Amino acid sequence: MPTDSEVDQVIHRALAAATRAPSVHNSQPWRFARRGRVIEVWLDRDRVLAVVDPHGHEARLSCGAALYTLRLALAVDGFAARVRVRPDGERDDLLAEVELDVRHRPTEQERTLAAAVPRRHTNRRPFLDRAVPERLRVPLARAAAAEGARLVLVDRPELFTPVADLIRRADRVQSGDPAYRAELRSWLAGPGRADGVPASALGRSPTPGGLVALRDFGAPEADFERVPLLAVLTTxxxxxxxxxxxxQAMQRVLLTATASGLAVSPLSQPVEVPTTRRALGALVGGMVHTVLRIGYGHVGSPTRRRAVEEVAG
Ligand SMILES: Cc1cc2nc3c(=O)[nH]c(=O)nc-3n(C[C@H](O)[C@H](O)[C@H](O)COP(=O)(O)O)c2cc1C
Incomplete structure (x- = not known):
């Protein structure tokens, strides 16, 4: 049996890994509480984005990504975890409980994915004009399925055109909304800030007329890859x-991509506008949570996180 102080260290390392998870606008809308060997994952309402995410959908996706990373870190540290995702997260902001269980021998795959945690970054730069081979696409879809979700690869032109149309349409709706633009500006991080999106991560904006629209952080324009690989995550x-x-599925897909040398940037605009979210769901089947742009890109740079002490109590 591990001693209490060993357990404390394992939990601290797991929380540090969990905070590396992606979150919408790097808002880090999570809090963690400890009860003995149980770690509770809470939604931090104060960090839910009022304009873009009024119902906390993307905040829960972000917390799910942190939860997956927490589980993975415990696994590579030699602990199985009993995870209970709470069904009533609408009324109660306690989203999940993770209980340290018996000792566990980490699998090769867990080690590979855990090693990808610090190397995973959102890459908003143009990708290379190089197709993602089938042998790397299949594991991405499997990663989503292993966590109870579905990743629909948009690899047929007859699907690509309407999906790209919906992304551009949602982006136009949002760009015309002063409240959206003001909220986005408020999450541009200056030096010294441990949340938000820093200038170093803004990448580029596709030149007008490009096939897909990235969220408009005001980055300088550039030509993007001619045929992006898009994927839609649904449940x-x-x-x-x-x-x-x-x-959780999103983070497993992102880490699988990172481990395969792929770059990813989420394109959430069509999920954030209710009409385009419904249309996208009708196209691919299911409830849409995010759209990912996947390809080969140069290595990104890390963005900051709040310290474990600030998010765990
Ligand atoms: C649910 C969710 C939605 C996101 N949507 C977008 C998006 O539409 N556009 C974008 O550029 N980044 C998006 N991101 C990426 C975040 O901005 C990014 O995770 C955060 O700034 C932290 O940076 P990192 O991923 O490099 O660690 C999203 C992330 C999450 C978890």
């Missing part, structure tokens, strides 16, 4: 628990 339901499940 059957859309309860708060489904959103936490989708967040």
């Amino acid at each position: 059957l339901g859309d309860t708060p628990a489904d959103q936490v499940v989708a967040g």
Whole structure:
């Protein structure tokens, strides 16, 4: 049996890994509480984005990504975890409980994915004009399935055109909304800030007329890859628990991509506008949680996180 102080160290390392998870606008909308060997994952309402995410959907995806990273860190540190995603996250902001269980021998895959945690970054730069081979696409879809979600690869032109149209349409709706633009500006991080999106991570904006629109952080324009690989993450339901499940799947897909040398940037605009979210769901089938742009890109740079002490109590 590990001593209490060993358990404390394991939990601290797992929380540090969890905070490396991606979150919408790097808002880090999570809090963690400890009860003995149980770690509770809470939604931090104060960090839910009022304009872009009024119902906390993307905040729960972000917390789900942190939850997956927490599980993975415990696994490579030699602990199985009993995870309970709470079904009633709408009324109660306690999203999940993770209980340290018996000793566990980490698998090769867990080690590979855990090693990708510090190397995973959102890459908003143009990708190379190099197709992602089938042998790397299949594991991405499997990663989502292993967590109870579905990753629909948009690899047929007859699907690509309407999906890209919906992304551009949602982006136009949002760009015309002063409240959206003001909220986005408020998450541009200056030096010294441990949340938000720093200038070093803004990448580039596609030149007008490009096939897909990236969120307009005001970055300088550049030509993007000619044929981006898009993928849509869905689940059957859309309860708060489904959103936490989708967040875990999202992070597993992102880490699988990173481990394969692929770069990714989420394109959430069509998910944030209710009409385009419905249209996208009708196109691919299921409840849509995010759209990912996947390809080969130069190595990104890390963005900052709040310290474990600030998010765990
Ligand atoms: C649910 C969710 C939605 C996101 N949507 C977008 C998006 O639409 N555009 C974008 O550029 N980044 C998006 N991101 C990426 C975040 O901005 C990014 O994770 C955060 O700034 C931290 O940076 P990192 O991923 O490099 O660690 C999203 C992330 C999450 C978890």
